Amino acid sequence: MSLRNCRNVKVLEVSPVGQSKTAGGFFELRLENPDWDGWKPGQFVMIRPASWELDMLWARPFSISSGDKASVSLLIQAVGRGTRRIAELRPGDTVAMWGPLGNSFAVEPDTPTLLLAGGIGIAPFRGYVEQHPHPENLALFLAHRLPLDCYPYELLSKTVSSRCMLEAKPSDLNCIIDTMRELIREYADKGGLVLSCGPTPFMRTVQRFAAEFGARAQVSLENRMACGVGACLGCVTKDGEGHHVQVCTRGPVFWADKVEL
DSSP: OOGGGEEEEEEEEEEEOOSSTTSOSEEEEEEEOOOOSOOOBTBEEEEEEGGGTTTOOSOEEEEOOEEOSSEEEEEEEOOSHHHHHHHTOOTTOEEEEEEEESOOOOOOTTSOEEEEEEGGGGHHHHHHHHHOSOGGGEEEEEEESSOGGGTTHHHHHTTSEEEEEEOOSHHHHHHHHHHHHHHHHHHHHTTOEEEEESOHHHHHHHHHHHHHHTOEEEEEOOOOOSSSSSSSOTTEEEBTTSOEEEHHHHOSEEEGGGBOO
């Protein structure tokens, strides 16, 4: 993958997600599909609006949430200067986008598969559910802090067995951790697959319980990135042998026992 794969595409739609005043700045950005041959859930894109000019130099990485032949959809939370500027885009605006980048989640059609999402970590699982050949073998668990309608939970719950827990106070976190532990043990006992995406503490919890019960688990990392193609070394982490690896090219999805968190 190189920047030869960078294309200028048009913004098709920017839609706020969530009805609450405390919705947290979630929005869905739908862009033109730049004639991709295809993409796999877990992969990501780098985007940089043309309107940034020299104001902000670095692009921003986002998991691909969904897509078809006409469009690519990203679920984004406006939490910093860049994402707030992206939220201000309008249909017809131009965005430089390169991708699809990185590797993808494992797909084992006949294996019971648990999807563990921490907040906006649910984004890649929308595409995973949509593309999975046997969604009846999938189950989703979402741990979240913001109102449930900020996430595509209701959409996914129509297709797969789903459960969510709100972290509103410190004691809720203990309940979430206990639930994750039991779910990972359950899937380890039946030879299932555990896939996870979320903030680093969430990933560490998955990694710890996967090691405890011998579960086959993958984690999708959210390291900061600037180029997405392995050149800037801004996203480097360590693999299971202590070697430095770029998350953008060797990941973002790693087997939980093959990466340091």
